[in-house]
Amino acid sequence: MDHLDKLESKSVYLLREAYAAFDKLCMLWSIGKDSTVLLWLARKAFYGHVPFPLVHIDTHYKIPEMIEYRDRLAMEYGLYMVYGENREALEARNTFPDGKVGRVECCRLLKTEALTNTLNGKWPRYRLNLTTGQYERDTNTDAYTGVIVGARSDEEGSRSKERYFSPRDKNNDWDLDDQPPEFWNQFKTDFAPGTHVRIHPLLDWTELNIWEYIERENIPTVSLYYDQGDGTRYRSLGCAPCTGPIRSTSKNPREIIEELRTGALSNIAERSGRAQDAEDGGGLETLRRDGYM
Amino acid sequence: MDELLNIVTVGHVDHGKSTVIGRLLADAGALPEGKLESIRENCRRNSKPFEYAFLLDALKNEQAQGITIDTARCFFKTDKRSYILIDAPGHIEFLKNMVTGASRAEAALLVIDASHGVEENTRRHGYFLSVLGIRQVAVLVNKMDLVDYREKVYRDICADCRAFLEKIGIVPASFIPVSGMEGDNIALRSDRMPWYRGDTVLEQIDRFQSVAEPEQLPLRLPVQGVYKFTGSGDSRRIIAGTLDSGILRAGDRIVFWPSGKKTSVKSLEVFNAPEPADFRAGQAAGFTMTEQIFVRRGEIACLESEPAPHVGVRVRANIFWLGRSAFRADRRYHFKCGTAKVEMTLEHIERIVNASNLSCQSRQYAEKNEAAECILRLDRPVAFDLAGDNDATSRFVIVDDYEIAGGGIITEALNEYDYDTRNIRWSGAGLSADERLRITGKRGLVVWMTGLSGSGKTTIAEEAELRLLSEGIPAFVLDGDKLRRGLCSDLGFSDADRAENIRRAAETAKLFRDAGAVCLVTLISPFRAARESARRIIGDEFLETYVKASLDACIARDPKKLYKKALAGEIRSFTGLDSPYEAPESPDLLLDTERWSEEECVEALVGAVRSRLGKDGKEVRG
Incomplete structure (x- = not known):
């Protein structure tokens, strides 16, 4: 087994454990490269099937190509595709692009709050009808008790402390100071009513591993990651108003791998194009404690 | 291709583990540009002296307390391979985090403060490394700058530490005199200790061996699930799980334990790739069977031609306890071994092992952060191996309510009943139903x-x-x-x-x-x-x-x-x-x-x- 085989086997093991432990399980799909690799790994673990819903939090400020790509893949793979949103904040225009709140507050409203209330089933969820290609209100309003997330520990400081199975309390809080022990191949699969567990199958993967795997498996990704001729590309995807491209001429996974291996990007943080991080005092910690994925 | 090795640093609180790692990352050129500067700047602003430890203690509340609360992992690369360095906390309060960090490692750096010598948690961590099954340990005698780089201090600590580690079956790979603060013998050889001719920390970690997956041991494939996605038009019934050890091929005669059901492997199943020749230890696998026998999660697939695992409801085990409430005989727990999960009770504690000085005492409960040798009784039979025969299938955790509260290794399979029949009075009528x-x-x-x-x-x-x-x-x-x-x-x-x-x-x-x-x-x-x-x-x-x-x-x-x-x-x-x-x-x-x-x-x-x-x-x- 090479290093990608090992990472793949570990992730598949974690996905299967999650599937066995949680009957109300879902996977967050941000449309980015990491959670798309995660989706691919789920198809590996379950032989082409994805036996749980994929949840996308739609801020309605995503780069349009991301949504198009999401729905195309969902139709092709036959996914139980669900999105949630903060309709109230959007209607009241309480957003950063509308100039009413700062970037971090905008993230809190459109992502964190929407996520919390989509996961617990309090706000409407919209499910893709695979026959019509249209979204309809999902009749399933159960709170998800297991949530699979594509966080990687090399992304940024606070993520390096995550567990593979990480509990969130009733308020969706992550109690960093009192995390459960996790050792050998055993994880926290028991949980009190009202709480849920986040599962992180990609914790051990690096940005380079992700691209190596995308290349090896030929996983379809959004073209925003590649230079389309103007010498820039996105390294991390988010909302259009707060995400900027980096200078790079990489046109495919192969060239991105080269770029990462030669260290051309080693002095630039992966999320440097994400403006909300800088505003949050240089880390995602505040957002993450509140349940930001 | 790229080899990856997990290394954990352990040791007593304040003996300088985070500083050693921070220094290693900085001197080996493994930090992103600006990271060091931003932390130096942060220290200046808060009028704190700069410490390399701050690199790892990246979180705000940790920097405030000045101790590592949780395990931090950092990625790092040498010419030889890639590493994940796991910084485990040394404070007794956070032993469960130390266990979490250490269990992922294939090798350990045990850090000892030269000015203090071997302390309680040095021993405790050593003991836990041994139970967790980490066999490669290098001892770093840190803060040599505080003892004027004297050889005798180093030698005395080495002798003390070696004697202790031998008792628990660990033979250290090396003893290295270092200073995390000054950078001596971390990535660069120090000229302040000419009496030391051994490896630097960087050289030592490159000498650690990657632990090979146990392909040569009998097949052990704990069943994670039986998948049949008929709703999506797929009629295959696939037994899914990861091989803890051994090799599996199509056509193999297999036995599931504890049920003892037998069948043959019809096909090896993978997604988006041709059927492989075999599955080997460490691989996530799936297969179909020639007969549709009823098997479920928790059983272990084994080869008929190889030694079978033990099956039983009573075991002797070495455990460590991390739970808030004590481990006691009058409570019910869950026992998780591989993918099996059954209810269990503590039958008897044979001795409590004081992990910090290896003395023993007898008492019928184990408190948080204690280790014990005990007898456990399971509600249903489970398949397992013994420690020493197979790491993965001899390890278990104990769940109290919703939390993993303890872990252990099975050292002996016991008979189901160990009662003393001499106490039963025989009468002409034989035993009553109650008796x-x-x-x-x-x-x-x-x-x-x-x-x-x-x-x-x-x-x-x-x-x-x-x-x-x-x-x-x-x-x-x-x-x-x-x-x-x-x-x-x-x-x-x-x-x-x-x-x-x-x-x-x-x-x-x-x-x-x-x-x-x-x-x-x-x-x-x-x-x-x-x-x-x-x-x-x-x-x-x-x-x-x-x-x-x-x-x-x-x-x-x-x-x-x-x-x-x-x-x-x-x-x-x-x-x-x-x-x-x-x-x-x-x-x-x-x-x-x-x-x-x-x-x-x-x-x-x-x-x-x-x-x-x-x-x-x-x-x-x-």
Whole structure:
């Protein structure tokens, strides 16, 4: 087994454990490269099937190509595709692009709050009808008790402390100071009513591993990651108003791998194009404690 | 290609683990540009002296307290390979985090403060490394700058530490005198300690061996799930799991433990790739079987040609306890080993091991952060190996309520009962039912299954028998046809002979029941009065089960071709045709085989038996 085989086997093991432990399980799909690799790994673990819903939090400020790509893949793979949103904040225009709140507050409203209330089933969820290609209100309003997330520990400081199975309390809080022990191949699969567990199958993967795997498996990704001729590309995807491209001429996974291996990007943080991080005092910690994925 | 090694740093609080890692990352050029500067700037702003430890203690609340609360991982690369450096906290409060970090590692750096020497948590962490199965350890004698780089201080600590580690079976790979603060012997050789000619920390970590997956050991494949996605048009029934050890190929004869069911591997299953030649230890795998036997999560697939694992409900184990409330005999816990999860109790603590000085004491509970040797009793049989034979299948965790509260390794498989029969007074009447129950812990039951020929009595009974056995409940099918050929071979089918047949079956079933077994009697037993007499013979522990199917359905099924013969006039007095069947009016359990699948009927029957025996078929101990 090479290093990608090992990472793949570990992730598949974690996905299967999650599937066995949680009957109300879902996977967050941000449309980015990491959670798309995660989706691919789920198809590996379950032989082409994805036996749980994929949840996308739609801020309605995503780069349009991301949504198009999401729905195309969902139709092709036959996914139980669900999105949630903060309709109230959007209607009241309480957003950063509308100039009413700062970037971090905008993230809190459109992502964190929407996520919390989509996961617990309090706000409407919209499910893709695979026959019509249209979204309809999902009749399933159960709170998800297991949530699979594509966080990687090399992304940024606070993520390096995550567990593979990480509990969130009733308020969706992550109690960093009192995390459960996790050792050998055993994880926290028991949980009190009202709480849920986040599962992180990609914790051990690096940005380079992700691209190596995308290349090896030929996983379809959004073209925003590649230079389309103007010498820039996105390294991390988010909302259009707060995400900027980096200078790079990489046109495919192969060239991105080269770029990462030669260290051309080693002095630039992966999320440097994400403006909300800088505003949050240089880390995602505040957002993450509140349940930001 | 790229090799990856996990290394954990452990040691007593304030002995400088985070500083050593921070220094290693900085001196080996593994930090992103600006990271060091931003932390220096942060220190200046808060008028704090800069420390390399701040690199790792990246979180705000940690920097405030100045100690590592949780495990931090950092990625790092040398010319040889990639590393994940795991910084485990040294404070006793956070032992569970140290265990979390250390369990992921293949090698460890044990950091000791030269000015303090071996302290409580140096020993405690050493002991935990040994239980966790980490066999490569390098000892870093840190803060040599504080003892003027004196060789004697280093030598004394080495001798002290070596003596301790040997006791717990760890032979250190090296002892390195270092200063994380000054950078001596971390990535760069120090000229302040000319008396030391060994490796730097950087050289030592490149010398650690990557731990190979145990392909040479017998196959152990704990079943994670049985997948059948028929809803999506996929008819494959795939047994999924990761190989803890060994090699699996198509065509192999396999045995699932603890059920003991056997079959052969039909195909190896993968997604988006051609079928591989084999699956090896460490790989996430899946396969189909030549026969569709019933297996479930928690069993271990093994090769018939290789040594089988142990199967049992009682083990001796070395455990460490991390739970907030003590580990004690009067509480129920869950035991998770591989993918198996069963209820358990602590039977006896043989000794409490004080991990920090290895002294022992005897007391019947283990407190947080203590280690103990004890005997555990499981509610249902589990398949396992012993520590030393197979790492993965000898390890388990103990769940208290919702939390993993302890972990351990199985050192011995014990007999189920270890009671002293000398204390039982023998009388002419033999053992009373209560006495027997107290010793065996097994309560018996007779399941009287009545129904037309071909209704499915024997099929359901035989599957239920296997399921009960695999849950550790002794079960036995007393089949009407078999009785007819043996014990009752002198009887015919007259009303009198049928009544006698039922009397003999009831008496026999009662003996099984008294011996502590669940006896599943499958007899057409068409007459209400005869079934009532059976109930009188057997007494309380009697479960009348009506296996229901209409006469038409039975004629259509006709598995033994008896209806065909009877309808052709070759058999006389055939129940349902020329002899009546009096269906039970209010059976204890009704299994409608025309409305329910075989699987559902078996599930309902096993469930009813469990609830009759007490919650979950739990053993009743006097």
